[in-house]
Amino acid sequence: MRTWTDRARSRRAALIAGLIGACAGVLGSWIPSFWGDEAASVMSASRTWPELWRMLQHVDGVHGVYYAFLHGWIGLFGAGEFSVRLPSALAAGLLAAGTAVLAGRWCGPRLALAAGLLAALLPRTAVMAAEARSYAIGSAIAVWLTLLLVTLLENRGRRWAWAGYAVGAAAAVYVFLYLALLLPVHGVYVLLAHRGRIRVWAGWA
Secondary structure: OOOHHHHHHHHHHHHHHHHHHHHHHHOOOOOOOOOHHHHHHHHHHOOOHHHHHHHHOOOOHHHHHHHHHHHHHHHHHOOOHHHHHHHHHHHHHHHHHHHHHHHHHHHHHHHHHHHHHHHHHOHHHHHHHOOOOOHHHHHHHHHHHHHHHHHHHHHOOOHHHHHHHHHHHHHHHHHOHHHHHHHHHHHHHHHHHOOOOHHHHHHHO
16 A cells, blocks of 8 residues: 555656656757758648648648647747757656656655656657657657556546546547557556456446
8 A cells, every 4th residue: 555655755756757857858959950850840840730731631641730739839939959859858758757657656656766767868768858759749648648547447437537548549649640559558458457347448448
């Protein structure tokens, strides 16, 4: 049984991991010039809405939601390297924080901090955090969607709560198409961990 103190420490671990993950992505992010795929993101997001819609009918449809988000972001904060890469750095922080929260659900605050810091400082996370692409955002969504699933299973979520999970899963797929592969993984977890609970299976389905 997790105590209130353990939960508070796990939340603190998540906050620390999240801040470190975001800061690691921000530091020096304004120095390198945009590389090819980042330039494609900026050029696509700088189009007008009708131009962007027409483009997505032919190329890069899997990144459409990210380009639409980036279009609004550039309108508010400009198209400099620091500005355009900042959402990815913040998403890397959310990825690390979510990993810490997930680990803290089962393993306590020490492992939560270790897992969060490891997620924050992995080379692949550092790359995603420092580039203007959708991968860090998609990874953060995957972690928090998994956390939502675990919470629903532990709390025996009602049908409306499962609808929230379904909306989150659909949003994840629109942000990055390959996140559809996360759903079979979730299904296997539900099958193995809750094989005798038909109601849970029905809710997930």
